[in-house]
Amino acid sequence: DAKTTQPNSMESNEEEPVHLPCNHSTISGTDYIHWYRQLPSQGPEYVIHGLTSNVNNRMASLAIAEDRKSSTLILHRATLRDAAVYYCILVREGTGRRALTFGSGTRLQVQP
Amino acid sequence: SQTIHQWPATLVQPVGSPLSLECTVEGTSNPNLYWYRQAAGRGLQLLFYSVGIGQISSEVPQNLSASRPQDRQFILSSKKLLLSDSGFYLCAWSVGHSSNQPQHFGDGTRLSIL
Numbered sequence: 285d286a287k288t289t290q291p292n293s294m295e296s297n298e299e300e301p302v303h304l305p306c307n308h309s310t311i312s313g314t315d316y317i318h319w320y321r322q323l324p325s326q327g328p329e330y331v332i333h334g335l336t337s338n339v340n341n342r343m344a345s346l347a348i349a350e351d352r353k354s355s356t357l358i359l360h361r362a363t364l365r366d367a368a369v370y371y372c373i374l375v376r377e378g379t380g381r382r383a384l385t386f387g388s389g390t391r392l393q394v395q396p
Numbered sequence: 397s398q399t400i401h402q403w404p405a406t407l408v409q410p411v412g413s414p415l416s417l418e419c420t421v422e423g424t425s426n427p428n429l430y431w432y433r434q435a436a437g438r439g440l441q442l443l444f445y446s447v448g449i450g451q452i453s454s455e456v457p458q459n460l461s462a463s464r465p466q467d468r469q470f471i472l473s474s475k476k477l478l479l480s481d482s483g484f485y486l487c488a489w490s491v492g493h494s495s496n497q498p499q500h501f502g503d504g505t506r507l508s509i510l
């Protein structure tokens with residue numbers, strides 16, 4: 285499976301935008317980019333996913349580089365509730381493989 | 397809207413005792429269902445997944461079993477728990493046949509074996 289690389293931690297101030305980067309230089313054409321986040325003592329929460337085009341939903345935006353070797357999760361206005369570990373993973377279409385494999389992710393701290 | 401319920405939230409069990417964790421999904425039909433374990437400080441390990449009633453696939457050999465007696469009910473069981481079964485157990489669901497579909501997780505059960 286293609287791997288992703290994320291910074292170990294990031295800090296943000298409340299009400300400010302946050303850009304969480306992810307590198308995936310060995311991504312293949314059938315790999316979708318998924319983002320999940322996990323708050324302490326809770327299950328992971330799906331955030332957003334995309335293939336080639338930028339995506340927006342009520343939680344966040346996903347900006348995908350033209351060569352698809354990197355992507356950025358954008359939280360438009362960080363809140364204290366956004367403090368979590370954010371995971372960027374690649375999910376390959378058509379393999380039937382079901383398991384989500386999380387790396388170490390980026391721990392986002394949000395300061396009031 | 398769809399919701400997923402897992403219970404109990406925490407459980408402390410002695411070695412050798414049986415286990416039954418239950419997961420139910422509401423607001424969707426024929427979901428794909430998953431059981432994961434997340435050990436402390438480690439990633440997710442897929443234990444079982446199911447694409448329909450009575451259809452269970454096991455990802456890793458282990459001391460646990462799973463059953464799906466109803467469309468939106470998924471049960472994780474063990475006849476005799478081991479110390480190594482401690483961990484954070486997560487149930488998840490997704491829709492569609494594509495492996496690309498997002499998975500939606502419950503709040504988990506934290507299992508401690510004494």
